[in-house]
Every structure is written in C-alpha cells, then in structure tokens.
Amino acid sequence: MVTNNEFNVVRDLDIKIPMRDGINLAADIYRPDAPGKFPVLINRGPYGKNSYASDPDHSLWFFPKHGYIVISQDCRGRFDSEGDYNPLFQEMADGYDTIDWISKQPWCDGNIGTTGQSYLGATQYTLACNPISHPNLKCMAPVSASSSFHDSWVYHTGGALEWGWMVPYAIHKGLNNLQRAGKDHLLSEFESLLLETDNFARPLKDEWYNHLPLRDWIEKLQDVAPYLTEYFDNELDGPYWWDINLNKNASSVKVPMMHIGAWYDIFLEGCLNGFQSLSCDGGSSLAQDNQKLIVGPWAHIRPFTQPTTKGAGDIDFGPDSPIELHQHLLDWFDYWMKQKDTGIKEKPPVLIFVMGKNKWRYENEWPLKRTQYTKFHFHSNGRANSRHGDGSLSLIPPQDEPLDSYIYDPKNPVPTRGGNTLIIPHGVFDQRPIEDRNDMLIYTSEPLVKDLEVTGPISVKLFASTTADDTDFTAKLVDVHPNEYAQNIQDGIIRSRFRTSRKFPSRIYPDQIYEYTIDLWSTSHVFLKGHSIRVEISSSNFPRFDRNPNTLSKLGADSQMLSAKQDIFHSNQYPSHILLPVIST
Numbered sequence: 001m002v003t004n005n006e007f008n009v010v011r012d013l014d015i016k017i018p019m020r021d022g023i024n025l026a027a028d029i030y031r032p033d034a035p036g037k038f039p040v041l042i043n044r045g046p047y048g049k050n051s052y053a054s055d056p057d058h059s060l061w062f063f064p065k066h067g068y069i070v071i072s073q074d075c076r077g078r079f080d081s082e083g084d085y086n087p088l089f090q091e092m093a094d095g096y097d098t099i100d101w102i103s104k105q106p107w108c109d110g111n112i113g114t115t116g117q118s119y120l121g122a123t124q125y126t127l128a129c130n131p132i133s134h135p136n137l138k139c140m141a142p143v144s145a146s147s148s149f150h151d152s153w154v155y156h157t158g159g160a161l162e163w164g165w166m167v168p169y170a171i172h173k174g175l176n177n178l179q180r181a182g183k184d185h186l187l188s189e190f191e192s193l194l195l196e197t198d199n200f201a202r203p204l205k206d207e208w209y210n211h212l213p214l215r216d217w218i219e220k221l222q223d224v225a226p227y228l229t230e231y232f233d234n235e236l237d238g239p240y241w242w243d244i245n246l247n248k249n250a251s252s253v254k255v256p257m258m259h260i261g262a263w264y265d266i267f268l269e270g271c272l273n274g275f276q277s278l279s280c281d282g283g284s285s286l287a288q289d290n291q292k293l294i295v296g297p298w299a300h301i302r303p304f305t306q307p308t309t310k311g312a313g314d315i316d317f318g319p320d321s322p323i324e325l326h327q328h329l330l331d332w333f334d335y336w337m338k339q340k341d342t343g344i345k346e347k348p349p350v351l352i353f354v355m356g357k358n359k360w361r362y363e364n365e366w367p368l369k370r371t372q373y374t375k376f377h378f379h380s381n382g383r384a385n386s387r388h389g390d391g392s393l394s395l396i397p398p399q400d401e402p403l404d405s406y407i408y409d410p411k412n413p414v415p416t417r418g419g420n421t422l423i424i425p426h427g428v429f430d431q432r433p434i435e436d437r438n439d440m441l442i443y444t445s446e447p448l449v450k451d452l453e454v455t456g457p458i459s460v461k462l463f464a465s466t467t468a469d470d471t472d473f474t475a476k477l478v479d480v481h482p483n484e485y486a487q488n489i490q491d492g493i494i495r496s497r498f499r500t501s502r503k504f505p506s507r508i509y510p511d512q513i514y515e516y517t518i519d520l521w522s523t524s525h526v527f528l529k530g531h532s533i534r535v536e537i538s539s540s541n542f543p544r545f546d547r548n549p550n551t552l553s554k555l556g557a558d559s560q561m562l563s564a565k566q567d568i569f570h571s572n573q574y575p576s577h578i579l580l581p582v583i584s585t
Contacts, residue, residue, distance in 0.1 A: 007032035009064040013050075014080060017073065019097045026080035027073040027098075028053070030064045037109035039138075039337040040069045040102050044095060045120040046078045046085070046173055059115055062326050068333065069107060070115075073098060075123070079176060086227055087119075087173075088126060088149055088244055095127030096134055103136040111337040114140045115329065118300065121145025121267075122153075125274060128257070129249040133283070139336035141329055143260040144300055146270030147246035147277065150502070154231045157269060157519045159495030159502060160472060160545035161555070163209070164416060165201075165266065165423040166231075167217055168194060172201035174224020183223060190224060203424045209543040214556030235555045237502035246274050250281035256290035258332050260325065262298035263355065263490075264312040266422040269521045271295070275366060279349075293350045293366055294328065295524070297321050297358075299427045313418050313427025315487065318358035354455065356479075356526030367456040367522075368583060375577040376533060378443045378570040380404055387435035387486075391443040393533055393578070398570040405568070406439045406538070408471065410547040410561040413540035414440060419476075419491050420521065421544045431478055431486035431536070441537040441568055444480060452527045456581025458490055458520035460535065463574035465513045468550035468564035471496050474541050475518040477578065478534035479527055486534065492520040493545050497552070507552060513569060522581075535578050539566055 010033045016024040028049050032038060041063055049072040052058045063070050076094055077085025095114075102108050114124045114137070121142035128140060146153045156162055171190050178186050194202040203209075211217075218229050234240040242248050257278060261271030275293040282288040298321075299312035331342035350363040376393050378384075382402030384391025391404070414437060418429035435442055460475040476491035494516050497505040508514055527533055540547055549558040570576045 006067055007034055007065050009033065009061055017098055017101045019076070019094055023076060023081075023083040025073055025076060025082070025094060025098065027071050030060050030070040030072065031107065032064050032067055032069070037107055038067060038069045039111035039113065039333070040071060040108050041333065042071045042073065042095070042098060042102070042112065042114045043116045043120055044073045044075060044091070044098065044114075044123040045116060046075045046087070047119070048079045048176075049074045059326065059329070063115075063330070063333070066330055067338070071098070071102065077177075077180075085177065088122060088153075091123040091126040092129050092244060095123055096130050099134045099137055103134070108136075110136055111138050112136045113138055113333055113337055114142075117143035118145060118267075122149070125246045125270075126244045128246055128253045128255075129244055131252050133252065133254040137255055139256045139258075139332065141258040141260065141332060142271075142274070143325075144262065144265050144267055144271070146267040147274035148241070148270060149244060150237050150241040152267055152270045155235070156493060156545065157521075158493040159498030160493045160548070161214075162266070162421075162544070163214075163542075163546040164203070164421050164544040166228075167208075167221070168204045168423050169201055170221055170225035170228060174221065177224050181223070186223060201423050204543075212559045212561075214546060232556055236505070247277040250277040251283045253278050253282050253287050254284045255287055256292075256336055257287070258292040258294070258329070260294045262296050262300065262312070263353070263523055263525075264297070264299045264418075264420055264427045266300055266420050266426070268295070268420055272366060272522055279365075291349060292332070292344075293352075294323075294325075295352045296323055297353045297355050300422050313425070313429050315428040317353070317355060320359060321353060323360075352455070352524045354453070354524045354526060356451075356453075356528055367581065371456050371581045371583060374580050374582045375575075376445065376535075376580060377575060377577040378535070378568070380441075380443070380570070384441040384443060385438040386440060387432065387442045387444070389442060391441055393443040393445040393535060397572070397575055399572050401571055403567050403569050404441050406441060406566055407563055408439060408539035408550070408566050409563040410540065410549055411563075413542035413547050414474070414538045416541050416544040418488050419541075419544065424543060428487055431476070431488050432484065435486060435536065439538055443535045443537070445533040447482070447530050447532050448527055450529050451585065452533070453525075453583040453585055454489075454527065454580045455524040455583045457522045458578065458580060460492070460518040460520060460537075460578045461576060462494075462516040462518060462537065463513055463569040463576050464516060465511055465567045465569075466496070466508070466550075466564050467510050468562065469510065469552045470508065470548060471550050471564050471566065472539050472545070472548040473516055473518060473566070474536075474538045475520060475578070476536040477520055477523075478536060479525065480532040480534050482530045489525050490520040490523050491541065492518045493541060494518045495548060513574065533580075537568055539564075
C-alpha cells in the first residue's frame with residue numbers, strides 16, 4: 001500500500017495556457033499546499049478536465065500528495081478550451097506547447113512528465129512523435145493507448161474497420177461539440193441512437209450497427225464528428241497517419257517511457273509495439289535502455305487498483321490480478337523526476353501477468369528470447385463446421401485431407417463475443433453460443449497431458465479460396481476447459497486485399513488459393529493440463545469489425561451484400577496452422 005502522503009492538495013481552476021497559434025487551452029492545476037518548486041505531470045484529454053475530480057483515488061489527487069503538480073488540461077476544442085477539435089492530429093503540437101509554458105512557470109522545477117490512460121495515453125504517444133523533444137520532458141507513462149492509430153484505433157492490423165466502437169465513441173465525444181456549437185436541440189436525436197447502459201460510452205442500437213451504407217454515418221455525424229470523412233477516405237496506411245505513428249517516429253523519442261497495457265485491451269498491440277519500437281529504435285541510448293512494460297489481465301477502463309476484480313468479462317483471474325499501479329508509477333516518476341533510488345532500475349524491464357497460472361512474472365525482453373514457435377496444424381475429414389464437427393488440431397502436419405467449406409453471409413455475420421474491443425462488451429466470454437454455427441470451422445486439440453504456456457505473438461497461417469472478389473477471414477484462439485467452457489484468448493482478422501500490404505492493396509480472384517497470415521496479436525496464457533486448444537476460423541466478427549460485403553467497392557459504399565463460399569485447405573501442399581509462442585517451463 002502507498003504510505004507517507006506528505007501534502008494536502010489545492011486546486012487552481014480554469015488556467016488558460018496559450019498555444020503557438022494564439023488558441024488558449026484550459027487547465028486545472030492540482031498542487032501540493034506548500035511553497036516552492038515541484039516536478040510537474042501533465043494529464044491531457046478530451047473528456048472534461050474536471051471529470052475525474054470526484055474520484056479521490058485518481059492520479060489528479062494522488063500525485064500532488066506525493067510532491068507533484070498535476071496539470072489536467074482539456075484538449076483543443078473540448079469543454080473549456082478554445083479552438084476546433086481534430087482528434088489525435090492536434091495533440092503533438094499542443095502537447096509540446098503545454099510543456100513549454102509549464103517549464104517557464106515559477107512553480108516548475110524543470111522536471112516534466114506525462115501520465116494518463118486511453119486518449120490521455122494517446123496524447124502522450126502523439127507528443128512523443130515531435131521531431132524535437134522538449135528538454136524539460138523527462139519521462140512518460142502512457143496507459144492503454146495505441147501507438148499506431150491506423151492499426152489499432154480506426155482500423156485493425158488486418159485491415160478491417162474497428163466498427164464496434166468507432167461510431168458510438170464519436171457520438172459520445174460529439175455531444176460536447178453540439179453543446180459548444182449551441183445545438184443542444186440535437187442532443188436527444190444522437191443519444192437516441194445509443195443503448196441505455198451504464199457504460200462510460202454506450203454502444204449503438206443493433207439497427208444502427210447494421211445500417212447500410214456505412215458512409216451514411218459521415219453525413220449523419222457531420223455536426224458531432226466531421227473527422228470521420230477523413231478516416232474513411234484514408235483506409236490505406238499512408239502519410240496521413242505517419243506523423244502520429246510512434247513506431248515510425250521512434251527515432252524522435254529521447255525519453256524513458258513506461259508502457260502499460262492489458263491482454264484484453266483494444267490497444268494492446270499499440271502498447272507492445274510502442275515498447276518494442278522504442279527499445280530497438282529510440283532516438284537515444286537513454287530512451288532505448290529505459291523502456292518499461294507492464295501488461296495485466298484486464299480490459300480497457302481502469303481496473304488496476306481495485307481491491308478485487310474479475311479482470312475482464314467472465315473469468316476471475318485471482319487475488320493477485322489487481323495491481324497498485326499508482327505505486328509503480330510513483331516509483332517511475334520519483335526515479336526520473338526526483339532522482340530517488342526507488343529500485344525500479346534494478347528490476348527487469350517487463351512485468352507480465354501469466355493467465356491460467358494467474359501470477360505476475362518479470363521478464364528481460366518482449367517477445368521472450370526463449371520462445372519456441374510451434375505449429376499446431378488443422379485437420380478434418382471435411383466437416384469441421386461448428387464445435388460438433390470433426391475438426392482437430394495437432395502437432396502432426398496434414399497430408400492429403402479434404403478441404404473444409406462454409407458460406408459467409410455478411411447479412412448474418414458471426415456476432416462479436418468479447419475480446420479486445422471497447423464500448424461493446426469486451427474481455428472473456430464463453431464462445432460456445434456462437435460455435436454452434438455452421439459458418440465457423442472449429443479445430444480442437446486433444447486434452448493436454450501437461451500445462452502448456454503460450455506467451456508472445458500469435459498468428460494463423462491460412463490457405464483459402466473464396467467465390468468473392470474480396471472477403472475477410474477471421475481466427476480466434478480458445479481455451480476449452482474440462483467442463484467445455486470455451487474461453488476466448490485472442491483473435492484477429494485479415495481483409496483479403498490487404499493480405500500482403502496495408503499500403504498497397506492487391507485484389508484476389510475467385511476460386512484461387514491464397515496464403516493469408518492472420519495476426520492474433522499477443523497473450524500470456526497457460527493452457528492447463530486437461531484443457532484443449534481450439535482455433536475458430538470464420539469470416540466475420542461483428543460489430544467489432546465492419547462486415548466485408550464481398551465486393552471491391554469503396555469502403556462503406558455498399559448498400560447490398562453478397563454471400564460467398566469459403567474453402568479452407570489443410571494438406572501437405574497447403575498446411576494451414578496456428579503458430580503459438582510456446583514457453584518451456
């Protein structure tokens with residue numbers, strides 16, 4: 001537990017911080033009730049600078065008690081700040097100007113850091129992309145954030161649109177845009193599109209998730225999210241996205257950074273890639289040698305310091321799963337900003353929670369050097385459809401086996417059931433309710449005779465053909481418990497035209513066999529003795545990802561959808577398999 005709180009906390013409200021173009025951004029300043037200079041932490045977000053003030057455990061109150069000033073700032077165009085809101089792209093310059101202003105204040109001791117989760121982590125990753133690092137920026141600590149907004153924010157590494165959260169999230173934030181524009185009369189219209197739930201941001205009603213064409217949303221949301229037009233028009237990974245891609249701008253980063261993520265977080269891959277990019281290609285030895293990574297068994301929204309937690313969804317990951325994240329962050333900031341010996345330098349750089357065993361473990365790198373990448377091959381007699389079919393999974397390569405087929409009908413997609421998403425229910429859910437569908441191929445191993453640890457990046461190599469001009473293939477890794485509960489571990493998708501490049505699409509032709517690599521991101525999970533490994537193959541995961549209409553039309557332009565026959569091959573010539581990062585114990 002955190003002890004020895006030193007200071008009472010006072011607030012200075014609605015301080016205007018000037019930007020280089022004359023726009024003023026509003027901030028509340030939380031500071032120790034004591035004279036003198038202090039190190040400063042910046043918390044920049046779009047949700048209202050005072051929206052966290054009622055939480056006594058929030059970092060706004062925690063860090064000032066320990067001798068830090070915390071700046072809670074509304075992003076440009078949000079709540080009390082001036083200007084127009086253009087998510088993500090404005091944060092690099094505004095973050096730099098905020099640091100520059102703080103560094104000139106009489107209460108700043110010259111040491112400035114950043115903190116915050118989700119979009120408040122994204123403002124840190126974009127700030128870090130500045131070609132010139134501010135000399136007073138000493139360290140950063142993004143939590144649950146994407147380091148590539150093309151790959152794990154608007155789109156997914158496989159090319160599909162992150163549909164399940166994109167529009168409801170835009171509406172959620174856009175309500176403030178309406179209020180700022182004096183269009184309060186439109187609030188009820190947009191709120192009527194959303195489900196009535198207690199979520200931080202509410203999902204769309206089903207009829208609106210299903211609405212076609214998707215581009216109707218661009219016109220409908222002009223008042224709340226005009227930026228969606230650019231998002232749709234920049235489906236390809238190109239220069240539009242690169243200035244705020246931390247992984248492409250790693251050489252600009254000169255400071256230590258602690259990356260914090262979760263195995264069921266929508267931005268997991270952004271966190272892992274950010275750590276790897278800066279460890280390998282950071283712009284100084286200080287940056288390369290001082291990256292830290294913490295990954296827990298949670299989903300997205302702040303479960304870290306709860307005394308008890310179920311982690312994410314159905315599964316209780318045990319009493320060790322909560323973490324005193326504030327203490328880890330305090331040790332981090334105290335070392336870099338107060339030059340205290342907190343012991344953090346002596347600890348290995350990676351701390352991961354190993355699910356299944358439900359224990360935290362330190363590692364020296366990510367991915368782990370001792371990984372044994374192991375192929376588990378698909379097998380069947382041509383009837384792997386549903387969990388009641390004859391699909392199997394084993395270490396033995398396939399020989400001459402019949403192919404498996406299913407019909408993908410985008411008008412009746414496989415529904416999302418948990419996983420690494422946001423707003424719609426996320427985390428762990430029993431997959432059996434959807435595994436009875438015949439448009440899913442299920443490959444399951446025999447029960448394991450001993451524990452099998454899988455820690456690291458996962459991928460599926462799929463050999464497939466389709467009758468469509470373009471289509472999707474999905475894959476999901478599942479842990480089947482002895483009681484048949486089917487626990488989702490990780491999943492992924494590949495849009496066929498992006499099978500070789502996200503920048504240069506390449507069309508497919510009907511009935512030709514192509515090789516696909518489906519990125520299932522990463523995990524750390526032990527399949528326990530008596531459990532089975534399962535892989536699901538299908539062509540949709542909706543509404544998390546937009547449905548592929550099986551055409552080559554412009555993204556979101558189709559109002560009609562076509563069915564397609566999908567053939568999956570597993571033979572000596574076409575050895576479809578999942579590649580698991582096995583760790584010897």
